[in-house]
Amino acid sequence: MTRIVHLSDLHFGFHRDELVAPLLDRVNRADAGLVVVTGDLTHRGRPGQFQQAAEFLDRIRPPVLAVPGNHDVPLYNMPIRFLLPWGGYRQAIGPELAPVAATGSARVLGxxxxxxxxxxxxxxxxxxxxxxxxxxxxxxxxxxxxxHPLQQLPGVDKQLARRAPETLQCLEQRGVSIVLSGHLHVWAAAALLNRGHPHLLQIQAGTSLCARLGDLQNEFAVLDIDGENLTIERHIAPMDTQDFRPPARSRLRLCADGWRPADPDDLVAF
Incomplete structure (x- = not known):
């Protein structure tokens, strides 16, 4: 079995400081082979925020694969944003903006x-x-x-990334099984399977640490891959709590006609 932890939208600089230690404890106790962080490690791409994010990643015991988010480039320093947008990220987080890692039966491509x-x-x-x-x-x-997600559910008010539809179709045709993303601060996974790409499970994470009250909760996911079977755990911390609740679990299987729930009742929260 291959275990991967998925974090996203940490937003250091505008984060819930009281949740950092519980998050680290849960992540490290998961005993995963890889931790994937899908962007927005910082809130404004400032040096001090990158330092906080780097210190957090350094305390994660498994290997980490991280990609940048739109908040990880400077917002107000226009010359740096346009000419050297990745300087702070590369210095603090790592030189690769599209890293690749392997763990167990999985290959993760940033x-x-x-x-x-x-x-x-x-x-x-x-x-x-x-x-x-x-x-x-x-x-x-x-x-x-x-x-950035490659597909969005109805009601999302953010623009879809350019070339997202073509990319989604291409990845599915080439046999990619799972896409991990963030950005929206709202969880979505099984609800996207009926929107034209049943062989490609898109897991859109909520925010792991952002302090914005309108997000209502923080969360992260643990993925267990066993051949064609996948178990997803959602660990959720409502904004009025200082720790994560026991996880909710969902089980899916990749069949000839696409990803299908092992038990439809499992997907109520997914």
Missing amino acids: LNSVDQFSWQRGVVRPDQLARLLGGLDPLATNIVALH
């Missing part, structure tokens, strides 16, 4: 979806997508990690 010329909207660049496709392993469970 994709940098941030457009430094747009505040929120992301983009999938053709050269980066081509590089990612060249790194897929036909013998592994291929997982793509990026900040």
